[in-house]
Amino acid sequence: MTRKIFKELAEVRQRPCISIYIPTERAGDNKKAQIRFKNHIHEVKNKLQEQGMQGRQIIEFTRPLEMLQNDTEIWRHLSDGLAVFLSPGKFAYSTFPIRFKDYAGVSTHFYLLPLMPVFNGDGRFFILALSLNKVRLFEGTRDHVMEIGIEDLVPQSLHDTVGSDYEQKSLQFRKGQSGGDRGLYHGQGGSKDFKKDEIVKHLREVDRSLNDVLQGYGAPLVIACVDYIFPLYRSVNTYGNVYPKNIPGNPDESHMHDLHHQAWQLLKDGFQKHRKNALNHYRFLSSKGRTTSIIVDIMHATKEGRVDTLFIEKNQHLWGVFDKDKDDIRVQNEKTLENHCLMDWAAKSAFLQGARVYLLEKEEMPENGSRILATLRY
Numbered sequence: 001m002t003r004k005i006f007k008e009l010a011e012v013r014q015r016p017c018i019s020i021y022i023p024t025e026r027a028g029d030n031k032k033a034q035i036r037f038k039n040h041i042h043e044v045k046n047k048l049q050e051q052g053m054q055g056r057q058i059i060e061f062t063r064p065l066e067m068l069q070n071d072t073e074i075w076r077h078l079s080d081g082l083a084v085f086l087s088p089g090k091f092a093y094s095t096f097p098i099r100f101k102d103y104a105g106v107s108t109h110f111y112l113l114p115l116m117p118v119f120n121g122d123g124r125f126f127i128l129a130l131s132l133n134k135v136r137l138f139e140g141t142r143d144h145v146m147e148i149g150i151e152d153l154v155p156q157s158l159h160d161t162v163g164s165d166y167e168q169k170s171l172q173f174r175k176g177q178s179g180g181d182r183g184l185y186h187g188q189g190g191s192k193d194f195k196k197d198e199i200v201k202h203l204r205e206v207d208r209s210l211n212d213v214l215q216g217y218g219a220p221l222v223i224a225c226v227d228y229i230f231p232l233y234r235s236v237n238t239y240g241n242v243y244p245k246n247i248p249g250n251p252d253e254s255h256m257h258d259l260h261h262q263a264w265q266l267l268k269d270g271f272q273k274h275r276k277n278a279l280n281h282y283r284f285l286s287s288k289g290r291t292t293s294i295i296v297d298i299m300h301a302t303k304e305g306r307v308d309t310l311f312i313e314k315n316q317h318l319w320g321v322f323d324k325d326k327d328d329i330r331v332q333n334e335k336t337l338e339n340h341c342l343m344d345w346a347a348k349s350a351f352l353q354g355a356r357v358y359l360l361e362k363e364e365m366p367e368n369g370s371r372i373l374a375t376l377r378y
Contacts, residue, residue, distance in 0.1 A: 001094060001096070001115060001118050002215075002216035002217055003119070003216065004216050005092075005216075006112065006115065006118075006119075006351075006352075007352055009085060009092070009110050009112060010109075010110070010112060010348045010352060012087055012090060012109055012110055013108060013109055014087055014088060014108065015051070015107075015108045016048060016051065016053070016061075016087065016088075016106045016107070016108075017085070017086075017087040017106070017107050017108060017109050017110050018044050018062075018065075018084075018085065018086040018087065018104075018105070018106055019083075019084070019085055019103065019104070019105050019107070019110050019111035019112075020037070020040050020041075020044070020065075020082075020083070020084040020085075020103065020104045020105075021081065021082070021083050021084075021100040021101065021102065021103040021104075021114055022036050022037055022040065022081065022082050022100060022102055023080065023081055023099050023100055023101070023102070024078040024079065024080060024081060024082050024095065025078065025080075026078065026079055026080065026146065028076075029072075029075060029076060030075040030076070030078055033075065033078070033082070034069060034075050036102065037068075037069050037082070037084075038069050040102070040104035041062060041065045041066065041069060043104045044062065044065070044104050044106060045058050045062060047104075047105075047106040047337075048061070048062075048106060050337060051106065051337055061086075061088075062086070064086055064091040065084065065086060068084065068093060077095075077149075078095045079095040079096060079097050079144065079146035080096065080097050080098055080099045080100075080144045080146070081095065081096045081097075081098045081099055081100035081114075082094075082095050082096075082100070083096060083100065083114070083115065085110050087110070095146065096115075096118065096146075097139055097140060097141050097143075097144030097145055097146045098114070098115075098117055098118070098141065098144060099143075099144070100114050101114070101315045107340045108340070109340070111340075111341065111344050112344060112347070112348055113312070113341065113343060113344040113347050113348075113359075114359075116312075116347055116351070116357045116358075116359050117141060117359055118141075119351065119357070124139070124140070124141055124219045125139075125140055125141075125219050125220045125221070125222060125263060125267055126138065126139055126140070126214065126217070126219055126220070126221045126222070127139075127140060127145075127221075127222050127223075127224060127247075127259050127260065127263045128210070128221055128222070128223050128224065128225075129224045129225075129251035129252075129254070129259060130203075130206070130223055130224065130225040130229060130233060130251065131225065131226070131229070131250060131251055131252050132157060132158040132199065132202070132229075133156075133157050133158075133252060134156055134157065134251075134252050135150065135154050135155070135156050135206055136150070136251070137150050137154075137210070137213065138256060138259065138260065140260050140263060140264070142264065142268070142271070145256055145257065145259075145260035147256060148213070150209075150210075150213060153209055153212065153213060154206055154209040154210060154213070155202065155205050155206060155209065157202075158198065158199065158202045160202075161198075161201060161202040161205045161206075162198045162201060162202060196232070199229075199232060200232055200235070200236060203229070203232055203233045203236050204236040206233075207233070207236050207237050207238055207239070208238075210239065211238060211239065214239055218240065218241055219241065220241050220242075220243050220267055220270075221239055221241060221242045221243065222242075222243045222246070222247060222263040222266060222267065223242065223243070223246045223247070224246065224247035224249075224251040224254065224259050224262070224263075225246055225247075225248075225251060226248065226249065226250055227246070227248055230246040243266060243267065245266060247259060247262045247263060247266075274356075275358060278309050278311075278356060278358065278375075279311075279366055281309070281375060282309065282311065282366045282373065282375050283366060285375045285376070286366075290375060290376045290378075291373060291374065291375050291376065292373070292374055292376065293367060293370040293372065293373050293374075295318050295320070295329075295331060295342055295343070295346070295372060296329050296331065298310075298346050298372060298374045299322060299329050299342060299345070299346055300327075300329075301374060301376055302345075302346045302349045302350050302353075302374075303324070303327075303349070305353050305377075306376050306377050306378060307346075307350040307353070307355045307374050307375070307376060307377070308355055308356075308374075308375045308376060308377045309355060309356045309357075309358070309374065309375045310346060310347055310350050310355060310356070310357045310358070310372065310373070310374050311358050311360055311365060311366060311372070311373040311374075312343050312347060312357065312358070312359055312360070312371065312372050312373075313359075313360060313361075313362055313365055313370075313371045313372070314359045314360065314361060314362075316343070316371045317335070317341045317343065318331065318341065318342045318343050318371060318372065319331070319332045319333070319334060319335050319336070319339045319340070319341060319342070320332050320339055320340075320342045321338060321339050321340075322340075322342060322345060329342070343371070343372050346372065346374075350374075
């Protein structure tokens with residue numbers, strides 16, 4: 001879920017757009033999650049029927065959901081949450097290190113509010129477990145971590161990159177050290193230099209391959225590796241946000257959750273500083289009259305590009321209808337076939353205009369009783 005993919009999903013405007021979120025487990029067959037997803041498919045079919053879609057149309061339209069539900073291999077490789085999106089001509093799903101609350105909705109656009117912690121709030125980051133024998137990549141937030149499968153995308157060992165060429169050079173040098181060819185590598189600094197050159201070559205290839213995976217992300221990347229590897233990798237790295245300290249030691253001997261804990265210890269102050277500063281800034285701007293908790297005002301400010309930061313209570317909704325062309329906003333008490341979550345619309349629009357969006361627990365909200373709050377640029 002890059003910003004570009006989020007934007008593509010946010011810009012879909014057609015009926016019907018199906019959004020489904022479920023909590024899942026990192027290990028096991030996820031039977032309960034499969035049953036939960038099956039129930040959501042049934043719920044979605046009922047909503048499509050209520051909106052006038054006929055039986056055979058419903059079967060054909062929801063076929064991708066049925067195929068996903070029956071794909072046992074996918075359900076064995078999940079994280080903490082699964083998000084699924086379906087509209088005419090578009091089907092997307094992804095697993096996230098986020099514990100979603102169950103949701104199934106049919107609207108004229110995708111419901112994306114639960115994805116905000118991917119970009120703000122809980123702190124999204126990557127961990128690269130890097131040795132000369134294995135390369136692993138993990139995606140984490142404050143509370144969760146998941147492995148990203150890169151075995152077929154990134155060379156896993158020094159041998160994968162340099163192969164027999166390195167072994168032959170190493171053998172020749174050792175032979176030269178023992179006798180007749182001692183001068184073979186004279187002027188190249190000996191075995192340490194050519195070994196270093198081959199390691200750098202391997203690390204450069206790892207970096208190049210990782211760029212295909214991480215392109216479009218800006219989250220911090222923490223490297224777990226033995227100390228001598230770290231400066232070599234930084235010398236060839238082209239990813240823009242590598243953390244300046246590594247997790248020391250051989251990562252091949254470390255469990256994913258241990259690496260996650262160590263990475264969060266390095267990053268937490270920076271992530272929490274942003275959130276703390278945002279909350280303090282809200283209190284300051286509140287005294288200047290540059291905050292609001294009125295959803296209609298927030299919607300207007302969002303449309304005008306005046307929202308700097310949004311604070312939204314987790315797992316809450318404010319239902320209503322927003323006619324952007326007529327600038328007409330009507331807040332409603334409950335969900336209907338025609339309305340949608342106004343907080344979702346405000347979050348998507350503000351985020352794509354450069355605002356920060358934080359999903360907070362009820363007790364974390366800077367004003368009691370408010371489900372959405374905004375600081376304004378002017």
